[in-house]
Amino acid sequence: MATVTNVSGAGRDPRRWWALAALVASMLTLGFDMTILNVALPTMARDLGATTGEQQWMADAYVVVFAALMLPAGLLGDRFGRRRMLITGLGIFLAGSLLGALADEVNWVVAARAFMGVGGALVTPLALSVLPSLFGPDERTKAIGVISAASALGLPLGPIIGGWLLDHFWWGSVFLVNVPMAAIGITACVLLLPETRDPACPRVDTLSTALTATGLGALIYAIIEAPTRGWGDPLVLGMFGAAVALIAALVLRERRVERPMLDMALLADRGFLFNTLAATLVMFVLSGLMFVLPPYLQAVLGNDALGTGVRLLPLMGGLLVASRAAQPVVTRFGPRAVVSAGLMVLAFAALLGTRTTVDSGYGFTALWLSITGFGFGFAVVPAMDGALGALPADRAGSGSGLLMTLRQVGAAIGIALLGSLLSGAFRDRLDVTGLPAGAADTARDSVVAARIVAEQAGSAHLAASANDAYVHGMTLALLVCGIAALVSALLAAAFLPGTTAARRTGSPRPDVAAHKADA
Secondary structure, eight states: OOOOOOTTTGGGOTTHHHHHHHHHHHHHHHHHHHHHHHHHHHHHHHHHTOOHHHHHHHHHHHHHHHHHHHHHHHHHHHHHOHHHHHHHHHHHHHHHHHHHHHOOSHHHHHHHHHHHHHHHHHHHHHHHHTHHHHOOHHHHHHHHHHHHHHHHHHHHHHHHHHHHHHHHSOTTHHHHTHHHHHHHHHHHHHHHOOOOOOTTSOOOOHHHHHHHHHHHHHHHHHHHHHHHHOTTOHHHHHHHHHHHHHHHHHHHHHHHSSSOSSOGGGGGSHHHHHHHHHHHHHHHHHHHHHHHHHHIIIIISOOOHHHHHHHTHHHHHHHHHHHHHHHHHHHHHOHHHHHHHHHHHHHHHHHHHTTOOTTSOHHHHHHHHHHHHHHHHHHHHHHHHHHHHTSOGGGHHHHHHHHHHHHHHHHHHHHHHHHHHHHHHHHHHOOOTTSOHHHHHHHHHOHHHHHHHHHHHTOHHHHHHHHHHHHHHHHHHHHHHHHHHHHHHHHHHHHSOSSOHHHHHSSOOHHHHHHHHHO
16 A cells, blocks of 8 residues: 655654554554453353353454454555544554453453454554654664564463453453553554555445455354354355355455455465465464463363463464574575475474373473474465565555455454364263253353363363363364465475565565564
8 A cells, every 4th residue: 555655754753763652552452462362261251151152253253353344444544544543443442442341241242352353453554554654764674673573572462461460350351451552552643643644545445345344254153153053054054155155246346346455366476375375374273273272271271361371472482483583594495495394394283282182281282382383483474575575566555455364364264163173072072971951051162161060060070071072172173273284385385486576676665564564
């Protein structure tokens, strides 16, 4: 997307670093919100009586809305003013956080998460798009690095902050912590950010936006409900059919529009297509793992919320270290080799994780989590660089928007598909022999519910069966992750170009660098 750049004016404004701090606060808030909920889900499942499917919706409501609205949100900022829409997004995110903190049942939590997704969709693209108006070329790289670090820092902070809050307060505190952060961001944006816009940008296509949201929503609904209702249930089949029809209609419409929001023609470029598939797969696996791991650490291994958050750090640590080390390795061996190797490491880690048993203990889990993080980092950085570097200069905005949207779709499907696989396996494996019908149905809802029923009934057998059933379901989810990563590694090795467009032409364009930093 085009931006209005003012190097001699706003780029040298003495307040620009304070304005950057406002953007950092915004991105940090969104960064740890992406992971803070995962630690809270076992506690929320216990206090709200949420089934596994309902927990999936609490996680996916945000991601689905975020993915559906990110492109039109960026266009709104270009047309009506980026500062104005950024402040609006933070305000919506703040209001959604308040709603989530005050919610007392599952449907209100899902509604709050969806509302927060609207705010997140406005903040994420616009926080980067204002940088060229604040900083000249000599300072922009440093500013992008600061924004990127803030986004990355939010990932490990989320589980730790969430765990500490849950150990000292009620589960609504994981929503309430967003309020002061968002308020600081709003205040700083009002006082410090200049207004920029690009009236020549493509108009927001309401019909395409509606097709995206309803198509994704129908697909995620079908995947989440299938284990409970059955894959042959008429409603599930109808939702799958509706999702296919809506997404097909979106593709056909976007192919006929002169200036599309989703430029599907870019997928004809081999470098963009296969790098995008690799980056999307990484989000699929990462989001699915962040959903299935906290209940294992908390309910099966018996850690409290803070202990669960701390025990996720090997995954985040491996990811952060590898993402920083990836670029020199790419320079030495080339992006195709590094992306393929990263996906192979990811496949190995997931398959190693399938050897986890109830008695394995945390040490073994920490080992494969660390390896998983390294695989993520070495796959996603060069994949994002390759995808963005393959874009023509005049299509960088639409191409990066398509890439980021597909990554979020991968995240939503990862939570839905892997969570549903785990839920179905858990229900089939759990031994509820001897329990009354009502208690048996409750126990099948989730491992947290099964442990509560076991405590109330004084049944050590049910508790052991719940642990075994959950680990069995997690093993199947990891097996799917491993196979998907292995297939992706083979595709990357076979079809990715050996060098990226950015490497062929020199240093990447500023807009490409900005979007890569957001990865």
